[in-house]
Amino acid sequence: MISGLVQILLFQSLGELISKFLLPTLPGPVIGLVLLILWLVLRKGINAELAMVADGFSQYFGLLFVPAAVGVVLFLPQLKANAVAIVSALLISIILTIASSAVVVRFLSPKPTEEGHS
């Protein structure tokens, strides 16, 4: 597990360094993510330790959003004043986004698969 974390932190640091000195338009973690994909493609595989850490992160990804989202308390007056606009924009946009992505991927797919659905 430690070796997996070391690998993640190494690529995160590389990403932050490149973002700071070479590519300020991209956030550091995004550069780290792309570098790690390239590294995995070059090495043609994921080691078990790295997979374990990554699976842990993806399982509890939601928890990591909580501290930033609690910042909602700072914006309550502004959010209340614009509540109708915000709620309508988010709701309609989510429905349109998921529906349009789903329709496009289905109609461009080569073969219709018959798997189960929820």
Place this chain on the structure above:
Amino acid sequence: MSEQHSIVEIWVYLSGSPLFALFITLAAYQIGLWIYKSTKQNPLANPVAIAIILVASLIQYVEMPYSTYFEGAQFIHFLLGSATVSLAIPIYRGLSSLKGRSLPLLASLVTGGLVSIISAVNIAKWLGADSGITGAMYPKSVTAPIAMGIAERIGVSPTLTAIFAVTTGILGAILAPFILNALGMKAWWQRGFAIGIGAHGIGTSRAFSIHPEAGTYASLAMGMNGVISAVAIPILYHWFN
């Protein structure tokens, strides 16, 4: 009297250390997970939403400033960057199982990304939201850590962006099964991919909890959406403003 005094002292000590913020964040999430599981994974009982409401109400109630809470909770927040980097693994797994699906996926991603931005920004603008709010809507379908990085670069509030991104994730995770069923979507990889575009990280954890293939494609969508948006949104933003 002395007893009350000592309780105040303990409280002052606890609220000054990161322990309190870390404890309430993890405990609130644990309660959220517990409710989610005991309602048989009902999408309405989203653990992230429950945790946010619990923590926000609690710090309001004890009158703890957000900055004090964040001083402690930043240790959890910091891991967002590492979690973003670790998205490379599901993306790599997804890439190696693409089997000629890359064209429909890429088209779906570009369509979904553009629909998300154009619809949210224009509806908010049309209903009279100010530019601080409409600006923060641009990266709302991008996973929160990347969305906040984009927000900093286009000069809108990263906190507002995080709030919109997380709300989008929660609402998307709740609404996705209904939307996808209404459209008659059957293939798990297509359902997962659409959830990943519309509801990024929170939709992805929900997709993983329903079906592994849906989860893999949801994280593939979330990761690709994040990378492409990090490049494209600053350009689009300056183009429209």
